[in-house]
Amino acid sequence: MLKIISYPISTIYYLCFGLCLCVFHPIQWVCLNFFGYQAHKKSVDYLNFFLVRCTNLLGTTYTFENTESIPKNVPLIFVSNHQSLYDIVAMIWYLRRFHCKFVSKKELGSGIPSVSYNLRHGGSVLIDRKDPKQAIPVIKGLSEYIEKNNRSAVIFPEGTRSKTGHPREFAQSGLKILCKYAPSAYVVPISINNSWKIVKYGFFPLGLGNHLTFTVHKPLLVKEMSFEEIIEKTERAVIEGIKIK
Numbered sequence: 001m002l003k004i005i006s007y008p009i010s011t012i013y014y015l016c017f018g019l020c021l022c023v024f025h026p027i028q029w030v031c032l033n034f035f036g037y038q039a040h041k042k043s044v045d046y047l048n049f050f051l052v053r054c055t056n057l058l059g060t061t062y063t064f065e066n067t068e069s070i071p072k073n074v075p076l077i078f079v080s081n082h083q084s085l086y087d088i089v090a091m092i093w094y095l096r097r098f099h100c101k102f103v104s105k106k107e108l109g110s111g112i113p114s115v116s117y118n119l120r121h122g123g124s125v126l127i128d129r130k131d132p133k134q135a136i137p138v139i140k141g142l143s144e145y146i147e148k149n150n151r152s153a154v155i156f157p158e159g160t161r162s163k164t165g166h167p168r169e170f171a172q173s174g175l176k177i178l179c180k181y182a183p184s185a186y187v188v189p190i191s192i193n194n195s196w197k198i199v200k201y202g203f204f205p206l207g208l209g210n211h212l213t214f215t216v217h218k219p220l221l222v223k224e225m226s227f228e229e230i231i232e233k234t235e236r237a238v239i240e241g242i243k244i245k
Contacts, residue, residue, distance in 0.1 A: 006205035009058060013206065016054045020047060021113040028117050041099065044118050048092040055086060059209035060198065064094045066216040072097075075146040075185035077178050077222075079234050080214075081167050081242060082156035083195035090195075090212060091154060099151035103139060103174055105129055123151070132173070139174055143181030153178055157235075165196040165244045170235045172227075179222045179230060186219040189234045191241025215241045 024047040032040035052062070070076065076098055080087065092100055102119070106126040110116050119126060125142045127135040146153050155178065157170035179187065197210045217237040220230055 002208055003201060003205060006058075006201075006208050009208065010205040013054055013057045014204075016057065017051060020050045020054060021115065024050075025113040025117060028114060028121075032121055040122065044122055045093065045096045047114055047118075048089050048096075051089045052093050055089070055198070058198065058206055060086070061211045062090055062094065062214070063211065064090075064214045064216070067095070069216055069219065070095075070098065070188055071186050071219055073150055075150055075182045076152035076219075077146075077175070077182065077185050077187045078152055078154045078190055079175060079187055079238065080154070080156055080190040081192050081238050082158050083165055083192055084199050086195050086198055086212065087156075087192050088154075090214065091190075094214070095152070099123070099149075100154050101125070101142060101146065101151060103127060103142065103153065103155045135174065136177060139177040140181050143178045146178075147182040147184060153182075163196060163199075165193070165242065167239050167242055170231065170238075172231055175231060175234075176227055179227055183223050185222050187222060187230055187234055188219045189217040189237040189241075191215045191217070191238050193241075193243050194245075217241065 024043060028040060028043045028047070031043040078091070078095070078100065088102065101123040102125075104119055104124055104126055106128050108116060109119050109126040118124070123145060125138045127138055142153050145151065155174050157172070157175055158168040175187075179185070191214070193213045193215075194210050195212050197207045200207050220233060222230065
């Protein structure tokens with residue numbers, strides 16, 4: 001019955017979601033080209049505020065736990081499991097003071113109003129999953145950017161979204177580059193729960209009434225430990241915080 005009810009609600013949701021993307025695309029352009037980075041960043045923040053509000057139409061709610069433990073005014077590397085695109089929308093809005101920049105696949109860099117523009121011009125980086133060598137200098141550039149500007153990179157080491165919520169094995173290469181070239185950064189593990197349930201039927205209809213939780217774990221100062229220790233502690237913290245129901 002809930003799935004049947006979701007059809008008309010999902011239709012309304014997608015209309016609102018698409019409208020937000022189309023409206024904010026020219027707003028982003030104006031903000032960036034006439035007022036610079038800070039104005040563009042504000043436009044992206046509020047785009048994602050409205051996208052989060054759109055998901056409230058689906059009965060989706062959000063809780064971010066332990067955000068007070070996140071260090072301020074230092075480079076950050078958020079490392080998280082990945083369950084759906086709603087992970088990204090929520091992180092941009094609820095962690096907006098940390099200026100989140102994403103390591104994304106290059107396919108997202110074109111064809112999507114607002115989203116593609118922000119990925120190309122907002123400080124995030126696009127990588128070709130079929131060409132690992134291309135990713136190295138790109139991620140290195142992101143590392144140097146967050147190191148210089150005290151901003152944050154977000155990486156999903158699983159490489160792709162988990163359709164069932166169960167974590168995949170972490171790949172190490174991207175995180176290793178970020179740590180190497182942002183030595184003063186803190187790695188901040190985050191466990192995401194229930195995001196996958198929004199798309200448990202696929203992209204239409206969408207799941208209703210889900211409570212998404214984002215649990216922030218103890219930050220790890222990169223220069224205080226070896227990379228092997230960082231990846232082991234980070235993966236363990238993220239996985240232990242995932243609860244499949």
